[in-house]
Amino acid sequence: MSKKIRVRFAPSPTGGLHLGGVRTVLYNYLFARQHLGDFILRIEDTDQSRFVPGAEEYIMDCLRWCGLEPDESPLTGGNYGPYRQSERKANYRAYAEKLVADGHAYYAFDTPEELEKMREDFRTTENPSPQYDHRLRQQMKNSLRLSKDEVAKLLSDGVPHVIRIKMPADQTLRFTDLIRGEVEFNTGHVDDKVLLKQDGMPTYHLAVVVDDYLMQITHAFRGEEWLPSAPVHVLLWDYLGWKDSMPQWAHLPLILKPDGNGKLSKRDGDRLGFPVFAMNWTDPKTGETTTGFRERGFLPEAFVNMLAMLGWNDGTGKEIFSLEELVQAFSLERVHKGGAKFDFEKAKWFNHEWIKAATPDRLLPDVKAVLSQQGFEANDDDYTKKVIALVKDRCTFTTDFAEQAGFFFKTPAAPDMQAVAGKWTAEKTHFFNELMNKLPASKDAAAVEQIFKDLATAHNIKVGELQLPFRLMLVGGKFGPAVFEIAAMLGAEETGKRIRQGLQALA
RNA sequence: GGCGCGUUGGUCAAUCGGUUAAGACGCUUCCCUUUCACGGAAGAAUGACGGGUUCGAUUCCCGUACGCGCUACCA
Numbered sequence: 001m002s003k004k005i006r007v008r009f010a011p012s013p014t015g016g017l018h019l020g021g022v023r024t025v026l027y028n029y030l031f032a033r034q035h036l037g038d039f040i041l042r043i044e045d046t047d048q049s050r051f052v053p054g055a056e057e058y059i060m061d062c063l064r065w066c067g068l069e070p071d072e073s074p075l076t077g078g079n080y081g082p083y084r085q086s087e088r089k090a091n092y093r094a095y096a097e098k099l100v101a102d103g104h105a106y107y108a109f110d111t112p113e114e115l116e117k118m119r120e121d122f123r124t125t126e127n128p129s130p131q132y133d134h135r136l137r138q139q140m141k142n143s144l145r146l147s148k149d150e151v152a153k154l155l156s157d158g159v160p161h162v163i164r165i166k167m168p169a170d171q172t173l174r175f176t177d178l179i180r181g182e183v184e185f186n187t188g189h190v191d192d193k194v195l196l197k198q199d200g201m202p203t204y205h206l207a208v209v210v211d212d213y214l215m216q217i218t219h220a221f222r223g224e225e226w227l228p229s230a231p232v233h234v235l236l237w238d239y240l241g242w243k244d245s246m247p248q249w250a251h252l253p254l255i256l257k258p259d260g261n262g263k264l265s266k267r268d269g270d271r272l273g274f275p276v277f278a279m280n281w282t283d284p285k286t287g288e289t290t291t292g293f294r295e296r297g298f299l300p301e302a303f304v305n306m307l308a309m310l311g312w313n314d315g316t317g318k319e320i321f322s323l324e325e326l327v328q329a330f331s332l333e334r335v336h337k338g339g340a341k342f343d344f345e346k347a348k349w350f351n352h353e354w355i356k357a358a359t360p361d362r363l364l365p366d367v368k369a370v371l372s373q374q375g376f377e378a379n380d381d382d383y384t385k386k387v388i389a390l391v392k393d394r395c396t397f398t399t400d401f402a403e404q405a406g407f408f409f410k411t412p413a414a415p416d417m418q419a420v421a422g423k424w425t426a427e428k429t430h431f432f433n434e435l436m437n438k439l440p441a442s443k444d445a446a447a448v449e450q451i452f453k454d455l456a457t458a459h460n461i462k463v464g465e466l467q468l469p470f471r472l473m474l475v476g477g478k479f480g481p482a483v484f485e486i487a488a489m490l491g492a493e494e495t496g497k498r499i500r501q502g503l504q505a506l507a
Numbered sequence: 508g509g510c511g512c513g514u515u516g517g518u519c520a521a522u523c524g525g526u527u528a529a530g531a532c533g534c535u536u537c538c539c540u541u542u543c544a545c546g547g548a549a550g551a552a553u554g555a556c557g558g559g560u561u562c563g564a565u566u567c568c569c570g571u572a573c574g575c576g577c578u579a580c581c582a
Contacts, residue, residue, distance in 0.1 A: 012582045047581055112580075126508050129578050162580050180512070189510050190578090197580040204582050228511055228577040251512085254575075258518080261574055309531095313520065317530045336520085339575065343518050346532045356545080394544040404543090464541040471542055479543035 005037025007219050009070070010208070012044040013055035016281030016290055017062045019264060019342065020223060020255045023307040027252065028221050029068045030308075030330040040215060041073035043084040044208075046201045053284050056084075062278040062292075066300050067323055080215040085207050092202040095210050095240060096163040096195050100143070104239040105195060108132075108142040109154055109161045131191035134169040163196040165205070165232060165239075173231045178219070178250035178332045185231040193232050205229065209236040212247055220247040224339070225263075227251045250332055253311050254339040264342050266290060274344040278303070297397025298347075299366070302354035306347050311336045320353055352396045360385035366398045367405070374402040376409040383408075386489060390481045404480070408489060411498060412476025417505045419478065420469040424506055431459045431466060432473075432499050439492035449484040473502030 007028045011021055032039035041063070043056055056074065063069055072078025082088055099105035110118070115132070118140065122130035130136065137144055143151040144166070154161070171187040195206040202210065212220060230249060237246040257268040269276035270290070279292035293303050305321050313319075314329045321329065355363070364381060367388055371378045378384045391404040417424075435455055440447040452470075456463045471483045474495065480486060487495045 010582090014582080044582065050581065108580090110580095115580085124508085128508055131509090131578065160580095164580095183511080185511070194580045199580080201580090203580070208582095223576090224512065225576055226582090230511095253513085256575080263576080309519070311519090315521065317521070319519090319531060338513050340520090341518060343532070346519065349532055391544090393546095462541085467541060475542080477542085481542095481544085482540095483542080 003216075003218055005032060005035040005219065006040065006215065006217050007032050007037065007221065008040040008042050008212070008215065008217050010042045010044045010211075010222075011059055012047065012050065013059060014047075014050045014052050015055060015283070016266065016277035016292070017059050017279070018266070019276055019278075019307065022062065022066060022068075022278050022303075023255065023310060024221055024223065024252060025063060025066070025068050026304060026307055026326075027250075027312075027330070027332075027335070030326050031219060031221070031332065032071075033327040034330060037218070038071045039068075040078070040080070040217070041070035041083065042211060042215070043074055043086075044204065045084055045086045046197075046203065046207055048086070048199070048201065058279070058281060065279060065294055066304055068304070085202070085211065088207075088211065089201060091214070092196060092206055092210055093200060096202070096206060099165070099195065099236075099239055100163060102239065103166070104235075105163050105165050106137075106143045107151060107155070107161045108140065108164045108192075108194075109146075109159055110141045111160075114141065132164070133191045134167055134188060137164075137166075137192055160198045162194045162198050164192040164194050165236065167192050167232070167235070173234060175230065175234050175249065177227075177230075178248055179253075179335050180251060180337055183227070183230070187231060187235070190229075190231050193229065195236075205232050205236065209233050209240065209242075213237075213240070213242050213245060216245075217247045219250065221250045221252060224251045224254050250335075253336050255310060256339045256341045258341050258343060272344070274347070297370075297399035298351050299354045299358070299398065301358075302347075302351040305354065306350040309350075310340050310342070320350075320357075348396050355392050355395050355398070358392065360388040360392075363388050363392060363398070363401075367401045370399055370401050371405070371409065374406065376402065376406050378409055383489075390485060390489070394479075407475045407480070408486075411494070411501070412474075415472050415476045415498075415502050415505055417469065417472055417502060420472060421506060423465070424469075427459055427461060428466065428469065429503060429506070431455060431461060432469075432503055434459075436496040436499050439487070439495055441492060443488045443491060445482070445484040445488040448487045452484065469502065470499075473498045 009025045009028050011017070029039050041060070045051060060073065060075055070076065072080060072083060074083040096105060100107065118132070118136065119130055122136065132140065142164070167190050168187040173185045173187055174182055177183050193205045194203050196202055230251070234246070237243055255264045256262060257264045258272060264276060266276045275291050275293045275296045277290055277292045279294045280289055281292065282289040294300070301322065304323060308321060308326050309319060312330065312335045315334060364385060368378050368384065387405050387408045391401065395401055395404055435452065438451050438455065440451065452466070453463055456466055467483055468478070471478065471480065474483065474486050474490065490498070
C-alpha cells in the first residue's frame with residue numbers, strides 16, 4: 001500500500017484570485033480526487049506587510065463557487081493544522097537553526113541599506129543584478145565571514161538578522177518534474193535565499209518545505225515561475241534529512257496575455273475588457289472593484305471546463321467536460337509544457353455551450369437573480385423555466401437573459417415600429433385589430449400560428465409581411481424566439497395589449 | 508547580463524518516425540429561418556531557422572533565433 005496522495009494549494013491572501021490560481025487549484029483537485037487523496041488549502045501569509053483583510057475568505061468563496069472545496073483548510077480544519085502559516089510561526093525557527101548548526105545555513109546581519117549598497121556597488125553591465133551568493137557572501141556581514149565571538153556578540157545583543165541558505169558553489173542538481181521531465185541546475189547560479197526573515201517569519205522557501213513535510217504532501221503543483229527556485233527547495237529537503245519524503249514536483253505552464261506575450265495580469269483584463277479574477281474582488285484599500293467571471297455571467301461549470309482545457313486535453317478532441325469527467329480523464333502527462341495565451345472568445349464559447357446544455361432548472365436561480373437585478377419580476381418559476389428553455393440558446397452569459405427574456409416579464413415601452421412603418425397599410429391595421437379578438441385562450445403556439453395564418457389569408461396579406469411587425473409589437477426589437485411561441489407564452493390578454501400599443505405607435 | 512523553461516494556423520491544440528499535419532474557437536461563404544440565434548455545409552489559415560541521426564523527420568539529438576520566467580528579508 002503506497003502512501004496516501006496529498007496535494008495542496010497554497011495561495012498568499014493578497015488580493016483577487018487569478019485565473020491561473022484557479023487552474024492550479026483545479027489540477028490539484030482533479031489529481032487528488034482521481035487518486036482518492038486529500039486536497040489541502042494552506043494560506044501562505046508569512047508576509048505581514050502584504051496582508052489584505054478579507055482575501056482569505058474571498059479565496060475560499062471562490063473555491064466554493066467553483067466546486068473545488070478542500071478537504072482540509074483554515075475553515076474546515078484537519079489533522080495537520082493550523083493551515084495558516086502565520087499560525088505556524090513557532091515551527092520554523094528551529095528548522096532554520098538546525099540548518100545553521102549543520103552548516104547548511106548562516107546568520108546574516110546585513111541591513112536593507114547594506115544590501116542595497118551591495119547591489120549598487122557590484123552592478124555592472126554584464127551583471128545588472130548581483131546576487132547574495134557564494135562569491136559575494138564572503139564580503140558581507142554574516143556568520144560565515146565574522147568570527148565566532150563577533151557572531152555570538154551580535155546575537156546576544158539582539159542585532160536583527162536573517163538566516164540564509166548556504167548554496168554550494170558548484171553542484172549539479174537534478175530532479176524530475178512531472179510535467180517537464182528531468183530538470184538540471186547548477187547550485188552556484190542560485191543565490192543564498194533568505195530562509196528566516198528578521199521578524200522571525202519564514203520566507204516561502206523555508207515554509208513551503210517545512211509545511212509540505214509536516215503536512216505529508218506527496219505532490220506539489222505550482223506555477224512555472226517557481227522553477228528557478230526549485231533547487232533551493234530540493235536542497236532543503238535534503239539538508240533537513242527528509243529527502244525520501246520530498247513530494248514530486250509539477251511546474252505548471254503559465255497563462256499568458258492574449259496579445260503580445262507575458263503573464264496574464266489583472267491589468268490585461270481591465271485593458272482588454274474581460275475578467276481575470278474568479279469572482280468580484282473589492283480592494284479594501286482603494287474600494288475599487290474588479291469584475292469576476294461569476295459576475296460577468298459565467299457558469300462555474302464552464303469556467304472550470306475552460307480552465308482545464310487551458311494547458312491540458314485528453315487527446316480525443318473532446319472539449320466539454322464536467323468536473324466529474326475531468327476527474328476521470330485528467331492526467332499530468334498530458335499537461336502542456338508551453339504557456340497558453342488566454343482567449344476570451346473561447347471562454348465565451350465554453351460558457352455558451354454550458355448554457356445551451358443546461359436544464360431550465362439548473363439555470364433558474366441564476367436567471368432569476370439576473371432578472372431581478374435588472375428590475376424584472378419573475379415570480380412564477382414554471383413560467384420562468386419555459387422562458388429559459390425558449391431563449392437560452394441565444395445567451396452567451398447568464399446576464400444576457402435580461403435582454404433576451406426581459407420582454408416576457410415586462411411590456412416593452414413604446415416599441416419602435418420604424419422598420420415596418422414605411423410599408424404599413426390600413427389593411428394591416430385591420431388585420432391586427434381582428435387578430436386581437438381572435439387570439440386563443442389556450443397558450444398554444446400552434447393554435448396562434450394557425451389563426452394568424454388564416455387571418456392573413458383572409459386579408460390577402462403575405463404571412464411574412466406580418467411577422468416582423470408582430471414581433472416588434474411583442475418584443476420591442478428584432479430578436480427573440482419564434483413569434484407565435486412568444487404570443488402563446490404571453491397569453492391573449494398581454495398579446496392584445498402589446499398589439500394595441502404597437503398600432504398606436506404606427507398611427 | 509546570468510540561470511531556467513518553452514516554440515505546430517490569429518488562438519487552444521492532436522500527432523508519442525511514415526497522415527492529404529486531426530479537431531475546436533474566431534473569421535469568410537452558403538443552407539435553414541421573412542427576427543436574432545441555434546443547427547448544417549464549405550473555405551482560408553500551421554510545423555521559427557540551420558545542421559545532424561535515419562530508408563524516412565513536425566516527431567529524436569545539437570546549435571541558432573525568438574519568447575517567457577526568475578534573478579527581494581513577495582509569494
